Amino acid sequence: QSVLTQPPSASGTPGQRVTISCSGSSSNIGSDAVNWYQQLPGTAPKLLIYSNNQRSSGVPDRFSGSKSGTSASLAISGLQSEDEADYYCAAWDNSLNTWVFGGGTKLTVL
Amino acid sequence: QLQLQESGPGLVKPSETLSLTCTVSGGSISSSNYNWDWIRQPPGKSLEWIGNIYDIGRTHYDPSLKSRVTISVDTSKNQFSLKLRSVTAADTAVYYCARHGSGSGSFVRAFDIWGQGTMVTVSS
Numbered sequence: 001q002s003v004l005t006q007p008p009s010a011s012g013t014p015g016q017r018v019t020i021s022c023s024g025s026s027s028n029i030g031s032d033a034v035n036w037y038q039q040l041p042g043t044a045p046k047l048l049i050y051s052n053n054q055r056s057s058g059v060p061d062r063f064s065g066s067k068s069g070t071s072a073s074l075a076i077s078g079l080q081s082e083d084e085a086d087y088y089c090a091a092w093d094n095s096l097n098t099w100v101f102g103g104g105t106k107l108t109v110l
Numbered sequence: 111q112l113q114l115q116e117s118g119p120g121l122v123k124p125s126e127t128l129s130l131t132c133t134v135s136g137g138s139i140s141s142s143n144y145n146w147d148w149i150r151q152p153p154g155k156s157l158e159w160i161g162n163i164y165d166i167g168r169t170h171y172d173p174s175l176k177s178r179v180t181i182s183v184d185t186s187k188n189q190f191s192l193k194l195r196s197v198t199a200a201d202t203a204v205y206y207c208a209r210h211g212s213g214s215g216s217f218v219r220a221f222d223i224w225g226q227g228t229m230v231t232v233s234s
Contacts, residue, residue: 007160030147035220035221037157043226044206044224044225044226044227044229045157045221045224046224047204047218047220047221047222050218050219050220050222051218051219054218056218056220058216060221064138076224088156090157090220090221096173098159098172098173098174098175099159099172099214100159101156101157101158103156104156105156
């Protein structure tokens with residue numbers, strides 16, 4: 001059971017906008033920045049978004065992040081087939097004193 | 111361009127010690143602006159932070175693993191290492207080394223560079 005809660009799956013058709021949510025608590029998302037990672041099949045995770053809404057170098061502006069209270073979201077607009085991957089949110093938890101991750105959301109492009 | 115590469119045995123027997131090394135190339139491991147982390151991913155599951163080393167020797171471990179983990183650094187080889195003692199089948203995972211910045215100034219406080227990962231299976 002992951003500390004951060006994400007929907008296990010999401011889907012969309014090419015060109016659509018998809019949003020992935022990440023829910024936490026006051027000890028993690030509520031008090032720290034959220035980062036998002038993309039993991040393509042069989043590869044290592046890649047930093048997508050840091051500090052809630054900052055795109056990592058080379059990440060297309062189709063990807064955006066936001067945070068409100070103890071929840072965060074990753075939005076992908078203009079969905080493309082190459083966006084099919086697992087997406088993870090992460091934050092520092094100052095109660096558990098460790099980095100915590102979401103359970104991951106598998107995005108399918110129909 | 112900084113790159114990380116994990117190395118070590120792919121099979122470890124139960125109750126023994128898992129030992130992995132991460133070699134850093136294209137940059138120095140001695141920078142005080144970065145932490146060097148180990149993260150693992152059991153098959154079909156999410157990511158789990160194991161711990162990190164920073165400031166050339168200071169460590170921070172996940173509380174649930176703290177009693178079994180040691181992370182060390184060898185600056186002469188530009189490497190850092192993970193030892194996980196008394197392993198069980200629950201420690202079977204892909205192990206990643208990663209870098210994360212201090213968060214001050216332009217240094218991103220996120221895992222911004224990852225190794226390709228190495229699968230470690232615990233089995234007799």
